[in-house]
Amino acid sequence: MKHIRNFCIIAHIDHGKSTLADRLLDYTGSVTDREKQDQLLDNMDLERERGITIKSHAIQMEYEYEGQEYVLNLIDTPGHVDFSYEVSRSIAACEGALLIVDAAQSIQAQTISNLYLALENDLEIIPVLNKIDLPSANPEEVTDDIVDLLGCDPDEVIPASGKTGLGVEDILAAIIERIPAPEGKPDEPLQALIFDSVYNPFRGVETYFRVINGSIRKGQHIKFIATGKDYYADEVGTLKLNQVPKSRIEAGDVGYLITGIKDAREVKVGDTITDAKNPTTEAIEGFEDVKPMVFAGIYPVDTEDYEELRNSMEKLQLNDASLVFQPESSAALGFGFRCGFLGMLHLEIIQERLEREFDMTVITTVPNVSYHAFTNKQPDDVILVNNPSDLPEPSTLNRVEEPYIKASIITKADFVGPVMSLCIEKRGQITNQTYLTTERVELNFDMPLAEIVFDFYDRLKTVSKGYASFDYSPIGMRSSKLVRVDILLNAQTVDALSALIHADNAYTIGKKMCEKLRELIPRQQFDIPIQAAIGAKIISRETIKALRKDVTAKCYGGDISRKRKLLEKQKKGKKRMRQVGNVEIPQQAFMAVLKLND
Amino acid sequence: MLIALKKELELRAMELKDETIETIYFGGGTPSILETEEIESLIDLVYENFEVRSTPEITVEANPDDLSSEVLKALASSKVNRLSIGIQSFFENDLKLMNRAHNALEAKECIEESKRFFNNISIDLIYGIPGASNEQWQENIQIALDYEVPHISCYALTVEPKTALESFIKKGLVEPVNDDGAHEQFLLLKDILEERGFVHYELSNFGMEGYFSKNNTAYWQGKSYLGIGPSAHSFNGQQRSWNVRNNSKYIKALEQDQLPSEIETLTKVDRYNEYVMTRLRTKWGISLNYIKKEFGELYLQYLMDQAHSFIEGHLLFHDKDQLYVSKKGLFLSDGIASQLFKLNL
Numbered sequence: 001m002k003h004i005r006n007f008c009i010i011a012h013i014d015h016g017k018s019t020l021a022d023r024l025l026d027y028t029g030s031v032t033d034r035e036k037q038d039q040l041l042d043n044m045d046l047e048r049e050r051g052i053t054i055k056s057h058a059i060q061m062e063y064e065y066e067g068q069e070y071v072l073n074l075i076d077t078p079g080h081v082d083f084s085y086e087v088s089r090s091i092a093a094c095e096g097a098l099l100i101v102d103a104a105q106s107i108q109a110q111t112i113s114n115l116y117l118a119l120e121n122d123l124e125i126i127p128v129l130n131k132i133d134l135p136s137a138n139p140e141e142v143t144d145d146i147v148d149l150l151g152c153d154p155d156e157v158i159p160a161s162g163k164t165g166l167g168v169e170d171i172l173a174a175i176i177e178r179i180p181a182p183e184g185k186p187d188e189p190l191q192a193l194i195f196d197s198v199y200n201p202f203r204g205v206e207t208y209f210r211v212i213n214g215s216i217r218k219g220q221h222i223k224f225i226a227t228g229k230d231y232y233a234d235e236v237g238t239l240k241l242n243q244v245p246k247s248r249i250e251a252g253d254v255g256y257l258i259t260g261i262k263d264a265r266e267v268k269v270g271d272t273i274t275d276a277k278n279p280t281t282e283a284i285e286g287f288e289d290v291k292p293m294v295f296a297g298i299y300p301v302d303t304e305d306y307e308e309l310r311n312s313m314e315k316l317q318l319n320d321a322s323l324v325f326q327p328e329s330s331a332a333l334g335f336g337f338r339c340g341f342l343g344m345l346h347l348e349i350i351q352e353r354l355e356r357e358f359d360m361t362v363i364t365t366v367p368n369v370s371y372h373a374f375t376n377k378q379p380d381d382v383i384l385v386n387n388p389s390d391l392p393e394p395s396t397l398n399r400v401e402e403p404y405i406k407a408s409i410i411t412k413a414d415f416v417g418p419v420m421s422l423c424i425e426k427r428g429q430i431t432n433q434t435y436l437t438t439e440r441v442e443l444n445f446d447m448p449l450a451e452i453v454f455d456f457y458d459r460l461k462t463v464s465k466g467y468a469s470f471d472y473s474p475i476g477m478r479s480s481k482l483v484r485v486d487i488l489l490n491a492q493t494v495d496a497l498s499a500l501i502h503a504d505n506a507y508t509i510g511k512k513m514c515e516k517l518r519e520l521i522p523r524q525q526f527d528i529p530i531q532a533a534i535g536a537k538i539i540s541r542e543t544i545k546a547l548r549k550d551v552t553a554k555c556y557g558g559d560i561s562r563k564r565k566l567l568e569k570q571k572k573g574k575k576r577m578r579q580v581g582n583v584e585i586p587q588q589a590f591m592a593v594l595k596l597n598d
Numbered sequence: 599m600l601i602a603l604k605k606e607l608e609l610r611a612m613e614l615k616d617e618t619i620e621t622i623y624f625g626g627g628t629p630s631i632l633e634t635e636e637i638e639s640l641i642d643l644v645y646e647n648f649e650v651r652s653t654p655e656i657t658v659e660a661n662p663d664d665l666s667s668e669v670l671k672a673l674a675s676s677k678v679n680r681l682s683i684g685i686q687s688f689f690e691n692d693l694k695l696m697n698r699a700h701n702a703l704e705a706k707e708c709i710e711e712s713k714r715f716f717n718n719i720s721i722d723l724i725y726g727i728p729g730a731s732n733e734q735w736q737e738n739i740q741i742a743l744d745y746e747v748p749h750i751s752c753y754a755l756t757v758e759p760k761t762a763l764e765s766f767i768k769k770g771l772v773e774p775v776n777d778d779g780a781h782e783q784f785l786l787l788k789d790i791l792e793e794r795g796f797v798h799y800e801l802s803n804f805g806m807e808g809y810f811s812k813n814n815t816a817y818w819q820g821k822s823y824l825g826i827g828p829s830a831h832s833f834n835g836q837q838r839s840w841n842v843r844n845n846s847k848y849i850k851a852l853e854q855d856q857l858p859s860e861i862e863t864l865t866k867v868d869r870y871n872e873y874v875m876t877r878l879r880t881k882w883g884i885s886l887n888y889i890k891k892e893f894g895e896l897y898l899q900y901l902m903d904q905a906h907s908f909i910e911g912h913l914l915f916h917d918k919d920q921l922y923v924s925k926k927g928l929f930l931s932d933g934i935a936s937q938l939f940k941l942n943l
Contacts, residue, residue, distance in 0.1 A: 337842070486900050506755050525913055525930050548777035552931035553753035555879055557817045558831040561862070564872050567936040584908045 001254040003187070005179045006073045006210065008090050008123075010115055011100035012108035016130045019162035020171075021074060026479040027168045028061040028072070031241055033418050057198070058208050058254055060238045065176045072175060073239075075195065075210075077114070082343030084113070085290055086196065086475065089270045091136065092286055093195045093210035093254065096124040096179030098171065099146070103129050103159075104135035106145050106440065108469035109410040117148070124179045125150060127159065127170060133161040141411055145437050184251030190214035190273065191224065191280040197267040199319025205261040208239070212284060217248040221276040222259075225283045226268055227487060230276045231259035264321040290322050291405070292340025294453055295386040295475070297328060297353075297365035297496065299336030301576055301587060305360065307336045312358035313337060314462045316350065323350055332496040332580045333363060333590075338387055341367075342454060363578070363587050366499045369450045372477055374403040387398060388484050388498035394535055401477040403449040406431070409460070410442050411468035418463035419443060423593050425504065426451035446475065448502070455596065485539070486519065488531040492581045496590055507539050512596040514542040520589040525549040528561055528583055599845065600636055604643055606826050606841075609857060611647035614824055614833065619648045621655040621813035625827075628686065630664040634672035641677050649681075650936060655718075655812040656799035657682055662708035663701040670824075674676045674715035681712055682811075685721040686740045688758045692727050696774065697762050718809060724904040726780030726789060727755050728773045735783045739790050748809035752787055753802050781929050788925070801879040801928060818876040826864070837863045867940045870897055875935040883922035904938045 025031050055077040062069060071324035077090040089096065098117045101107055112211065119123060127146045127315050132139050143157050160167025160172060192209040200206055209216075216222065216236055235258040237245040240414040261267060270287035274280045300309045310327075317323050324340040341347040347367060354360045371385040379398045385391050391400075407428065413435070420430065421442065428445035436439050460468050483506050487497035496527035497517075501509050509533030519532050521544055528544040553561060577584040602880060604809055622644055624637060632640075637658065644650060657680040658673060665683065673681075687693055689888070690702045712719055713920040722750060725735055740915060756765050757775055766772040788798055797802040800818060803811065825832045839861040840850050851858035864872070870893050877884045890898045908914040913927030913934060923931045 023618075153808070481759075505921075525908070525927075525933060526911055547930060547933065549754065550930045551801060551879075551928070552932060553756065555801070555817070555831070555876060556814060557823055558840070559686045559826060559833065560817065560872055560876065561840070564868065564875055567875060567932060568871065568939060568941065570936040571939045571941055574937070582911075 001184065001250065002181050003068060004071045004073065004182055004252045005096065005175050005181060006075065006094045006252070007096040007098060007126075007179055007252060008075045008077050008094045008118075009098045009174055010077070010102055010111060010118060011098075011130075012102070012105070012111045013192070015100050015102040015105065015108075015111075015160040016179070017076075017100055020098075020128070020130060020160065020168075021076060023162050023165050024072075024074065024172065025059065025061060027165070027172065028063045030061045030519050039114040046152070058239045058256075058307055060240055060254065063172055063176075065173065067140070068322075070176055071253070071336075071480070072172075073210075075254065082293075082341075082345045082575045084090075084471075086269055086290060087114055088117050088451075089193065089195045089287065091121050091123065092270075092284070093193050094121075094123055094529050095177065095182055096126060098175075099125050099127045099150075100130050101127065101131045101146055103139050103142050105136050105272075106142045107149060107410065107436070109408045109442070109471040110469055112410065112442070112595065113408055113471040125152075125586055126150060126174045126178055127156060128167070130162060131156050131157045133164050133166065141437075145440065170181070172503060183254030184211065185213045185249045185459045185597070186215060188213040189215055189278045189280040190220075190275045191282070191284065192216060192273040193270045193284045194224075194267060194269055194273060196269060197321075200357060203260075204259050205260070205264050205318075206258075207257040207267050207273075208254070209257060209263075211249055211251050213251055213280065215248050215250045215274070216255070216257065216273065217590050218245075222257075223274055223276040223279060224266070224268070224271050225274060226271040226287055226289075227266055229507070230265060231261065234258050234260055242330065244544070246391060252573045262318065264318050270322065278474070278545060290342065292324050292370070293343055293449060294369060295337050296339060296340045296341070296347060297330065297333065297363075297387070298325070298339050298368035299330065299333040299363045299365070299496075301361045301363055302332040307357075308334070308353075309360055309362065312354055312360050313339075315358070315489065316353060317362075322346065330365075330496045331496045332578055333365070336363075340370075340386070344457075346509055359575075361587075363496075363590050365496045365590050367447075367453050369403050369453060370499045371403075371480070371482060371500065383502070390499050391482065391484050391500060400482040401483065402478050402480040404475050404478045405449050405453075405471055405472040406453065406475045407447050407470065407472045408446045409445070409468055409470050410436065412439060412440050413439055414485055415464040415467055416441050419468055422456075422463050423447065427454060427504075447472075448478075448480065449474070450500070450502070484535050485513070486533045487513060488529075488533060489517075489521075489583045490528050490581050491531075492583075493533075494580050494585070496578075497592075506534055509596065512542040514540045514593065516592040516596055517589055518542045518544050521583070522582065523549075524582075526582075599849060600632070600640075600674055600753065603640065603826055605852045605855070606857065607640070607643055608647060609852075609855065610824060610826075610832075613832070613851070614763045615821060617649070617691060617845045619644060619650040619654060621657070621816065623656075623660045623813040624678075625830075627661070627664070628658060629660045629669055629673070634676060636735075637673070637678070638676045655680055657813055661698075662704045663707050663756050665712060667711055669755055671714045674849070680718040680720070680811075682720040683708060683712065683714050683722070685709070685732075685742075685851070687726045687727070688738055688773060692724070692730055692734075695727060695729070695763060695766075696724065706741070707812045709747065713745065713747075718749070719747045719807075720751060720805075721745075722812065723752045724755050725752055725783040726775055726777075728767070728775060732779075732783060732786060732788075736786060736790070736891075738892060739841060740931065743790075745849045746804040749790065749811065750782075751802050752804070761939060775788045784929060785925075797881065799881045801931065815880075818880050819882075820873060820876070829917075832859075836869075837861050838862070865942055866893065867930070867942045869893075871935075876899070877922050877931075878931045878935050883920040885919055886921060887919050900940060901938060908934055 009017050018195050059074050061072040069480050075090045077087045131586045136148050143154055146157050147154050147539050158167050158170045191213040192211045194209050196208040198206045221235045222233055236249050238255050261558050272283040300306055313325050322342050325337040328338040329335050373383040375386050375392050375396050423445045428447035430445055432444035481503040483503045485499050485501050485506050486493050514530045527546045528540045531538050532540040656678050658678050659682040661684045673910045688705055689700050721890040726730045769773050791804045798804050801811050822834045828845050828848040831840045848858050873908055905914050915924050
């Protein structure tokens with residue numbers, strides 16, 4: 001145990017975490033040349049393309065330092081606020097963290113919130129100043145920022161470059177010298193923390209864990225404390241680039257476990273593994289059942305594909321336990337599913353994975369957060385509102401509560417004004433403003449989560465010219481004035497276009513929705529009135545003018561074939577649209593509300 | 599080229615061996631390329647290789663600048679009995695905008711001269727021209743009517759890519775084409791010509807009784823046709839073929855006794871779609887009996903299901919056996935046809 005080091009990496013998106021991790025693997029000989037590919041840890045296509053880590057990963061390196069063999073377990077954490085619970089569990093599995101800061105961009109909001117998490121868990125922080133080879137690097141100033149933030153000595157900051165490999169040796173030395181070895185009791189009953197799981201279609205769910213006390217051995221009868229289920233450890237091992245089966249994983253070390261579990265929902269991140277016969281008396285602290293934050297309907301483009309969509313969603317859920325869904329139906333879209341996501345990125349990922357891995361094209365409806373509604377009849381009973389149609393009639397409604405978050409935004413001093421205006425527009429209340437340096441300001445707001453769902457990230461980027469970073473954590477429910485804005489096309493309500501909106505914004509958003517739909521819905525052979533309404537009250541109206549001309553002048557012998565093919569193509573395009581009454585609605589119109597400011 | 603054309607005609611004589619030729623049509627620009635004797639020799643070749651009815655319609659399509667008195671005289675003495683003249687407009691500003699080779703005066707003189715030799719004359723006019731007022735358009739129609747030509751084809755201006763007009767519009771020198779304006783002019787045209795006894799027998803074609811284009815009507819009625827020359831299309835009721843566009847490839851293939859064409863065989867769905875598409879443009883409309891007889895009860899059922907909302911919206915009307923586009927629906931008939939289409943599986 002003395003020669004094990006467990007560490008994670010804290011970094012903002014694009015600060016070079018994955019590239020630097022590749023360098024560490026490379027330098028310690030953990031990958032052969034043949035296995036090398038850029039960003040080894042991000043092995044989902046989506047992760048490589050977007051340059052962010054979605055899943056946690058773990059990899060073990062062996063490294064000889066001053067004549068002694070060390071085992072270094074790197075636990076890579078997801079790089080997005082949607083996955084902050086997973087980050088917290090990865091951090092809990094480590095004794096130290098590399099804090100990677102881009103020498104040009106300095107510290108960002110997300111880095112800070114993860115850093116605080118690491119500090120709360122008493123992790124030893126090793127600051128690394130990355131990308132110092134960039135012409136735009138500003139090492140002195142950013143080092144000062146880091147020193148301010150950590151209260152460390154400037155000499156402790158290691159200059160590095162993932163690109164050139166500079167500093168890698170110093171980082172490895174610091175990991176060994178500064179990060180404490182794990183302290184576990186090998187003779188106590190097994191107590192291991194699950195920090196991630198991966199679905200393998202052939203072997204079932206692979207559980208990644210860190211042994212805190214005791215040890216886990218092949219064949220052992222084990223139990224997961226939170227779920228109460230017991231299994232036999234068919235295989236345990238360590239995580240090199242490939243899995244290496246072992247007979248036993250000792251206290252302090254990191255490994256994987258295979259038990260033949262087929263459903264990812266049985267393996268909960270943060271759960272404790274213990275021995276079935278001789279269990280530990282204590283579960284590891286910090287376990288939470290992850291709750292979805294954002295809900296949206298997902299429907300097949302072709303109504304006939306409903307069963308196929310169900311199969312695909314079930315398969316996705318096998319390897320992404322944070323996805324929840326239940327069947328729902330819509331007059332406009334037919335049969336589909338109400339799905340719960342960790343956040344907007346998670347929603348996008350699910351949508352993309354459905355398309356890429358399952359070849360399903362889907363319509364996603366306007367997302368909303370989960371509200372609590374109370375009726376006059378039963379003012380103490382919570383009605384969960386995950387869908388606009390769940391909101392009780394205004395006359396019977398006693399009150400509504402909505403989820404709030406604590407938002408942390410770090411930006412340049414120049415942009416404090418526009419960022420504040422944006423947050424106030426989004427119903428935020430400022431709670432704190434701290435100058436981290438003379439140039440960099442941290443702003444804290446209490447804000448409704450619902451406001452983050454609608455175009456917040458994009459607008460924050462715009463108003464700050466890209467110089468703002470953002471993170472949030474939930475702070476509970478607060479009372480709200482909520483209304484349902486319905487959209488009527490040709491005087492018919494289109495249920496899939498309804499949205500839950502704060503009463504103060506209903507008029508503005510209703511108007512913008514009508515305008516946006518006028519752009520997105522193609523002109524048809526008749527005028528189409530678009531109306532936004534709250535209950536029976538129309539709050540906005542637009543009209544899509546009828547097509548005037550939809551015919552080509554000439555149709556002679558040589559034109560017929562080409563023209564037929566063109567009209568067939570049009571017909572096919574229409575088949576992908578949804579018909580409500582006699583109005584054809586293209587797919588993207590159902591997500592229109594998200595892009596009201598484009 | 600002429601040799602190649604003749605070779606193709608001979609090679610393909612078999613394709614129409616059970617048919618009688620009703621019309622012969624020389625497409626746009628022919629007189630500017632071929633001498634009248636050459637046109638005559640092609641007609642003779644058709645007579646040699648095919649069964650031709652006693653009084654076929656033989657049309658030559660030409661622009662005013664191709665039709666000198668000499669050419670007209672020569673054509674008149676041949677078997678050619680119908681002219682289709684690309685007048686486009688009687689106004690200088692329109693003709694300039696469309697980059698035509700003739701001017702307004704030539705357009706008028708050409709009709710006058712043609713009338714000395716031909717009785718069956720069709721002229722083309724263009725409406726929806728940027729900057730051209732409704733008044734000017736009405737005047738254009740009036741001039742055509744004063745010449746008493748028995749057939750008028752009128753096309754809404756479309757801006758083709760990579761033309762001078764397109765670049766003028768892009769640069770803002772010319773206002774863009776306006777569908778509302780074109781629609782207004784179309785309705786003006788229809789009203790005026792119908793009042794003067796013209797039959798609006800196809801979306802872009804108006805003719806006095808007995809002067810409809812037999813050749814073009816054949817396309818809309820699904821009859822067989824044989825197209826000779828580069829990029830010409832042919833149809834035999836089941837298959838459509840088209841020749842290569844490129845002149846030298848065309849000639850080269852025929853030098854080696856090969857037909858430079860591609861063929862597609864129409865599926866039942868394709869044939870249904872073409873029937874719907876072409877018939878909707880005409881005064882004859884879709885015959886429901888024909889649909890039932892040719893495609894079956896299920897197609898008829900499908901058609902009526904699709905047509906339902908258009909009938910309700912008065913864009914189509916249903917009268918006994920026929921389904922027509924209404925006056926209101928005429929300018930939307932492609933979109934309507936597309937919605938009546940079936941898709942190949």
